[in-house]
Amino acid sequence: MASPVGHLMVGFASAAVAARVVGEPSSPQLWFGAFVAVGLPDLDLALMAVGLRGPHIHRNASHSLLVIAVLVLAAWFALPQLPIAIPDTLLWVWTAALVSHPFVDVITCGPVAAGDGYGIALLWPLSRKRWSMERPVLETADFGACRSVRDVWVGVLPEIVRLGPASAIVLALALLI
Numbered sequence: 641m642a643s644p645v646g647h648l649m650v651g652f653a654s655a656a657v658a659a660r661v662v663g664e665p666s667s668p669q670l671w672f673g674a675f676v677a678v679g680l681p682d683l684d685l686a687l688m689a690v691g692l693r694g695p696h697i698h699r700n701a702s703h704s705l706l707v708i709a710v711l712v713l714a715a716w717f718a719l720p721q722l723p724i725a726i727p728d729t730l731l732w733v734w735t736a737a738l739v740s741h742p743f744v745d746v747i748t749c750g751p752v753a754a755g756d757g758y759g760i761a762l763l764w765p766l767s768r769k770r771w772s773m774e775r776p777v778l779e780t781a782d783f784g785a786c787r788s789v790r791d792v793w794v795g796v797l798p799e800i801v802r803l804g805p806a807s808a809i810v811l812a813l814a815l816l817i
Contacts (some may be wrong), residue, residue: 641782642748643756644679646799649807650744651678651737656814657737664729666815669677673730674737681708681741703742704764712738748799750776778802 642650656676664670684702701707712735719726749772753759759770762788778798 641745641753641760642803643796643799644682644778645796646748646803647678647682647741647744648675649799649803651675651740653807653810653814654740655733655737656811657782658733658816659729660814662729662732664727666732668701669726670730670733672736677734677738678741681745699742699745699758699770700761701764703760703762705739705742705743705762706766707764708738708742744803746771747773748780749773 651674652671655670655677658664659666659670667745681702682698684698684700687698704806714733716731719731742760742762746762749759751772751774754770757770759772761768762771763769780799
């Protein structure tokens with residue numbers, strides 16, 4: 641599955657396209673919100689940090705499109721109650737960044753990881769099926785097994801090489817055209 645680097649590249653490209661579509665100008669709020677939204681599904685790692693283990697903790701409910709839809713709807717109702725105004729266009733942009741996360745995990749999850757139970761539960765709780773690709777865009781490193789900065793770099797480099805150029809082109813086109 642993708643590292644935070646891969647998620648940020650694709651999430652920022654998704655946010656840029658969404659911003660262009662809805663007419664939201666580039667701003668620090670747009671990019672900070674996209675940064676937060678892209679990482680939200682991986683907050684389930686906090687459960688593992690407090691002792692819950694197993695392949696069905698990570699990439700389960702927090703990566704479910706149904707759960708994400710409920711959270712987005714809740715945000716749409718809750719955010720107008722805040723003392724600061726957040727335009728609807730910004731919420732659309734952040735939603736695009738958020739939704740990119742489970743899809744990036746699916747396209748980077750191959751049969752080896754899926755066979756170990758690490759596929760993505762896109763339709764949880766309606767289905768326990770864990771999604772993956774027979775031929776993923778790339779299979780990323782097991783970052784939990786990395787023991788040095790070099791190991792992490794070696795693990796992230798394929799993402800930068802494969803996802804980076806496409807994300808950069810989409811981001812540039814969305815910002816410049």
